[in-house]
């Protein structure tokens with residue numbers, strides 16, 4: 001077969017590359033990189049505006065957009081109603097929390113932003129001595145802004161008789177630090193009520209999404225507590241736990257424990273920055289393709305964003321009228 005390239009057909013005519021060639025190739029490479037970066041930035045801006053459009057309130061957006069670190073845009077998917085304290089979570093709390101766990105006791109709710117219902121009214125009906133709701137962002141149900149991995153520093157050890165933490169621990173990258181804080185702020189004999197998502201539950205933000213826990217994980221993580229109730233969420237993949245801190249508490253070592261991560265799609269000890277970047281790229285490409293291939297999906301996304309906006313307005317209204 002004859003080669004089509006005249007220079008390669010006549011290698012004698014090939015001249016070595018000169019400085020001009022090198023400059024031209026360099027310029028072409030730079031232009032290509034710049035074009036790719038511009039295209040990527042457009043995708044990024046599009047996703048960021050999608051993200052902003054879906055945020056529940058501006059405070060939430062501001063706090064999370066300034067606290068973005070390496071994974072700002074990994075969570076353009078926003079939670080729908082089923083992602084937050086669902087009716088089964090509320091029923092679990094109502095059934096498991098007894099008056100003696102609550103009455104006149106110091107209660108803290110971690111990740112307390114009330115979006116779609118919360119256990120606060122159930123607990124307050126049992127007359128706690130003191131109830132404080134903490135979250136990363138201000139809003140309904142939030143009394144103090146505090147990171148869940150900073151609780152001991154903010155409140156001190158052994159300060160609360162009841163710790164409630166619903167639908168939060170799947171969202172914290174350093175789950176060990178948060179679990180340790182939840183355990184340490186409890187007084188010996190105090191109660192922890194925790195709900196979270198299990199493998200099979202879809203990826204959702206708030207502000208990020210990292211982990212899934214099953215019942216075996218809960219048994220391992222709380223092997224230093226007395227587990228009083230441990231059950232699956234009857235409505236969707238999830239797990240509910242009630243556990244008591246023993247009088248003599250010695251914290252277990254979880255440094256080697258692996259959890260299922262929605263970022264790495266396998267069990268992992270930690271999520272590395274590299275895993276997040278790979279996830280971001282995969283995720284963006286999938287979303288882009290979905291919106292190109294399925295315009296109906298785009299319409300549905302817009303409709304969901306509109307519903308969320310309406311919900312935000314309703315929350316703001318409720319906040320103002322309080």
Ligand SMILES: C[S@@+](CC[C@H](N)C(=O)[O-])C[C@H]1O[C@@H](n2cnc3c(N)ncnc32)[C@H](O)[C@@H]1O
Pocket residue numbers: 079083084085110111112113114115116117118134135136137146147148149165166167168171172206207
């Ligand atoms: C899915 S929402 C659940 C809200 C509420 N607990 C419920 O059950 O409906 C997760 C909440 O956890 C909060 N959150 C996420 N990471 C947190 C952290 N490191 N410290 C404190 N709160 C956090 C988010 O701001 C958000 O309000």
